[in-house]
Amino acid sequence: MGHKPQQGLLGWFKRRGRTLVIAIPFWWLMVFFLIPFAVVFKISFAEAIIARPPYSQLFTFAENGVVQIxxxxxxxxxxxxxxxxxxxxxxxxxxxxxxxxxxxxxxxxMAYYIARSPLRRRNVLLMLIILPFWTSFLLRVYAWIGILKTNGIINNVLMWLGITNEPFVMMQTDFAVYVAIVYTYLPFMVLPLFTNLVKLDQSLLEASNDLGANSLTTFFKITLPLSVPGIIAGSMLVFIPVVGEFVIPALLGGPDTLMIGKVLWNEFFSNRDWPVASAVAIVMLVLLVIPIMLLRNAQNASHEEGA
Amino acid sequence: MRKSFSFSSVATVLGFAFLYAPIVSLIIFSFNESKLVTVWAGFSTKWYVKLFQDPQILGAAWISLKIAFISASLAIILGTLAAYVLVRFRRFLGKNLLSGMITAPLVMPDVIIGLSLLLLFISMESLFGWPAGRGLTTIIIAHTTFCMAYVAVVVQSRLGDMDESLEEAALDLGAKPVRVFFDITLPVISPALVSGWLLSFTLSLDDLVIASFVSGPGASTLPMVIFSKVRLGVSPDINALATIIIVIVALGVLVAATKMKPEKGY
Structure with missing residues (x-):
């Protein structure tokens, strides 16, 4: 367009508007998301000392002006x-x-059923899947303490029914950790699976039926392979955060439930060894690189499909 | 066809029972007379009374609400900008990096985000003298950062569904890009902005791990207080608090669902 270039700040703003719009979110994330990883990386090579902050400096200036690393x-x-x-x-x-x-x-x-439901019911069920996600995660994990503990709801019911005389020990075990993880991360799995399954072309299933395949064959030969991107996206949305999970093992796990999130937390808050905590975080990040790439590819694939 | 359908319906019913049983049990036992949370000893509202007389919980709730309000509002602006740039701008330097940085906070374990931000704040303080100490400001920055990622996802999908020809028509008729954004794009994506804001608000209100890292003395958020209480075991006043939160959220979602009918899916 044949605008005359304007002078001054306003002109600059108009010409550079696009760059500015890009720069604001970009630099916010650079400074508060990406650069912090570099800081963690740097401090993972420092030495723990008793000081504030409790780590040594990597670069020191010697008397003759030489930088020592x-x-x-x-x-x-x-x-x-x-x-x-x-x-x-x-x-x-x-x-x-x-x-x-x-x-x-x-x-x-669940995702399969919701995707096949009539529109009205589908929306209600989706809302019911999302609703727990909106209530406090911490409080929902806390709810399991009351259910699983020795004089908790499950044991009370079992003993009242006469199924057992001795209460089962479920709290502070890996079992409790599994239950709570599946419970809290279920919506993260259902939603990407639903988004995938709802796009499934019904005529493929009809063709398969017409050709004489039974419903199980149709499921394993058509529905399941086509839903692989949804499976990968959902699985990574669960797997990646669970690797670093802290709250669930801290509240429901026992002393021998080892999870790296808890170890990092203790290293930082109890031992106050920040360099080791940083090294723990860096190794965890490296372990998560492949799952994160998988997730990105699955999401890109589904974006391109949708477009 | 019938067989797999009936299997999936049974599994769905069981799945929903699994999702809602703990929430229902929280609500029921918040009205329990006994201090032993899981032994029913008659109806009582005393834990609600006790909750509203607890200055520590009330103070922390106020701090958390302030943080959540400011973080959600900042996240809406930054997240919408990021989504708009990613969906509407064809190519620019760093587009891949931006899209990576906007999705990574969604899955990044909280302990890593918390630790890395704290170390950043400490390094910045020793280099530039800002932020001086840690507290509300640092928590707000941290929450804004991960909430804007959620906002960007919600807004991106709405922008993707939007009919782009509306914007093009306005541009062809000579409207300035900024004007097109505020007069056309913004009204169309406003439902996504509302749900993005609400989502950010609840996520911020809920965060324990990141806030624990970047918080300072005098800035204990509600989840931090709850965590220190429930670590010692169940306490009925926390059940009462949970019930209040659940009721508010359920009402909010119901109102939202009736006010704006979702057109397709969600």
Missing amino acids: KLVIANYGYLLEDSLYISAYWSSIKIAFVSTLITLLVAYP
Whole structure:
């Protein structure tokens, strides 16, 4: 367009409006999301000292004006030496994997059913899936304490029915952790599966039926393969945050429920060893790179499909 | 066809029972006379009375509401800008990076976000002297950052559904891009802005882990107070608090659902 370039701040603003609109969210995320990782990375090479802040400086200026750089790799060595960290990583990944699988098995039939419901019922059911997500996560995890503890609801009911005389110990076990993870992350699995399944072309299913396939064959040959992007997206939305989960193992897990989120928290708040906590976070990030890439690819695929 | 349909309907009923049983149990036992949360000893509202006489909980609730209000409002602006830029601007330097940075906070474990932001704030303080100490401001920055990611997702899908020819027509008729945004785009995406704001508000109100890292003395949020209480076991006044939150949310969602009928899906 043949505008005359305007002078002054207003003109600059008009010409640079587009850049400014991009720059505001971009730099906010750069400063408060991406750069912090660089800071964590830097401090993971520092030494824990008793000071405020409790870590050593990487760069020091010597008297002759030479910058000295002191990198402490010991923090990472420490993670390898102490079996606590390796078993915490391993058990976090195991717990995240198993609970993602259980969540998928619970969520799939629900998403399938909702996607096949008539529009009115579909909207009500979707709202019911989203509703718990809006109420406090912390309080919903807390609710399970009352249900699972030794004199809690489940044990009271079982003993009243005469099924058992001794209460089951469920609190402070891995079982409680699994139940609460599946419970809190169920909506994250149902929604992407639903978005995928609702787009399923019904004529494919009809064709399969017409050609004589029974409903199970149709499901395994058509519905399931076509829903793989939804399965991947949902699974990653559950798996990634669960690996670093803190609240659930802290409230429901026992002392031997090892999860890396809890280890990081204790390292930071109890031991006040910030460099080791940073190293723990960096290793966790590295472990999560592949799942995050998977998620991005699945989401990009579904965006392109939708467009 | 019939068989798999009936299996999925049974599974759905069980799934919803699983989702709602804990919430129902919280509500029922908030009216329990006994201090032993799970042994029924008659109807009572004394835990509600006790809750409203607890200055620690009331103070923390006020702090949390302030933080949630400011964070949600900032997140709406930043998240909408990010979504608009990603959906409407064809190509620009750093587009991939921006789209990566806007989705990553959705899945990034809270402990990592909390730790990294705290270390950033401390480094910034020693370099520039800002932010001086930690408290409300640092929590608001942290919450705005992860809430804007949720806003961006909600707004992005709405912008994607929107008929772009409306905006193009206005531009062709000579309207300035800023004017087109405020007169056409904004009204169309306003339902997404409302739900994005509400979602950010509840997410901020709910966050324990990130706030624990970036908070300072004198800025204990409601989840931090709740966590320190329930760590020692169940306490009936927390059930009462949970019931109040659930009722408010349920009413809010019902009002929202009747006010603006979703056209397709959600």
